[in-house]
Amino acid sequence: MENQYNDSDYVLVTEGISKFYKSQRVLSNVSMHVKKGDIYGFVGENGAGKTTIIRIVTGLIFPESGSYQLFGVNSDDKEISQVRRKISAIVESPSIYLNMSAHENLKMQMRMLGLPVDEEKVADLIKIVGLEGVSRKKHADKFSLGMRQRLGIAICLVADPEFLILDEPLNGLDPEGIVNMRNLILKLNKERGITFLISSHILTELALVATSYGIISRGELVKEISSEDLKDIETKQTHIKTTDNEKAFAILKQHVKSDILDYKDGEIILLGEIDINDIIKYFMEEAIAIIDIKTTESSFEDYYLSIVGGVRNA
Numbered sequence: 001m002e003n004q005y006n007d008s009d010y011v012l013v014t015e016g017i018s019k020f021y022k023s024q025r026v027l028s029n030v031s032m033h034v035k036k037g038d039i040y041g042f043v044g045e046n047g048a049g050k051t052t053i054i055r056i057v058t059g060l061i062f063p064e065s066g067s068y069q070l071f072g073v074n075s076d077d078k079e080i081s082q083v084r085r086k087i088s089a090i091v092e093s094p095s096i097y098l099n100m101s102a103h104e105n106l107k108m109q110m111r112m113l114g115l116p117v118d119e120e121k122v123a124d125l126i127k128i129v130g131l132e133g134v135s136r137k138k139h140a141d142k143f144s145l146g147m148r149q150r151l152g153i154a155i156c157l158v159a160d161p162e163f164l165i166l167d168e169p170l171n172g173l174d175p176e177g178i179v180n181m182r183n184l185i186l187k188l189n190k191e192r193g194i195t196f197l198i199s200s201h202i203l204t205e206l207a208l209v210a211t212s213y214g215i216i217s218r219g220e221l222v223k224e225i226s227s228e229d230l231k232d233i234e235t236k237q238t239h240i241k242t243t244d245n246e247k248a249f250a251i252l253k254q255h256v257k258s259d260i261l262d263y264k265d266g267e268i269i270l271l272g273e274i275d276i277n278d279i280i281k282y283f284m285e286e287a288i289a290i291i292d293i294k295t296t297e298s299s300f301e302d303y304y305l306s307i308v309g310g311v312r313n314a
Helices: 050-057 080-086 102-112 119-128 145-157 175-192 227-234 245-255 276-285 300-313
Strands: 010-021 024-030 033-035 039-043 065-070 087-090 163-167 195-200 212-217 220-226 237-242 261-264 267-271 290-296
Touching (some): 039 175, 050 163, 050 195, 080 087, 087 145, 119 145, 212 227, 220 300, 237 245, 237 276, 245 261, 245 267, 245 276, 261 300, 276 290
Parallel strands (some): 024 220, 039 195, 039 212, 087 163
Antiparallel strands (some): 010 033, 212 220, 237 267, 261 267
């Protein structure tokens, strides 16, 4: 594969990745781009293909077609195993020893990686993830889910990764656990420069940390967008009802350059800045009357649902 993203700006690029389980296609031609320093929110419904992509990138499984690059090195390059040392991942759940304390878990990880046991580093990692009060006495089986997730991240940090992949890290956490995880991600990104790929379906929380997004649905990556570009789109949502919504939807799909065009619950929805005069003109030419039109503020959830709904209705 010729690598047009082969530079220091990207830690991960996938190109046309497809994957089958038996006869079922779970990924279809997925091309995604994670820029260095980003917190990349990988969003999609359960079963959309998020974990499968993560398993491919971490080398746990192989795609049927397509390839990827980590730090500019192609997946079929013999150096890829060395490059993977720059990444750490928690796939589905953290790998921790429940009969050990946080302190013991970190020392065990150092031994498994062939590193000298560094008590100062262990103490530093414990402090970073906020487990100072329980690091030596309490075993991990007595930890809350949020504490286990933070311990899992501390274990990942033993290898000093540049790229950290977290698969549904907010799933099942209580409000306090979510806040702690959010703050930890932001801290590691800002203070240590760690790039994140975070899969999640908790959109409101992801929107508080992500700097860019990849939206996947039914195995297809349907949109990549930065948080800055999303702000421009999110601000306005136009709802239109007409005397012939089906025909009006087809007309708008042909003429209006809205990033999102959806048709549900008896109305047409457009996101972004819309020239109402143009819409009226198009409808008048086809003898379509507007029954109701209103503009509201939209959110990331609105954007996600509209883009996924638009793909399914296409």
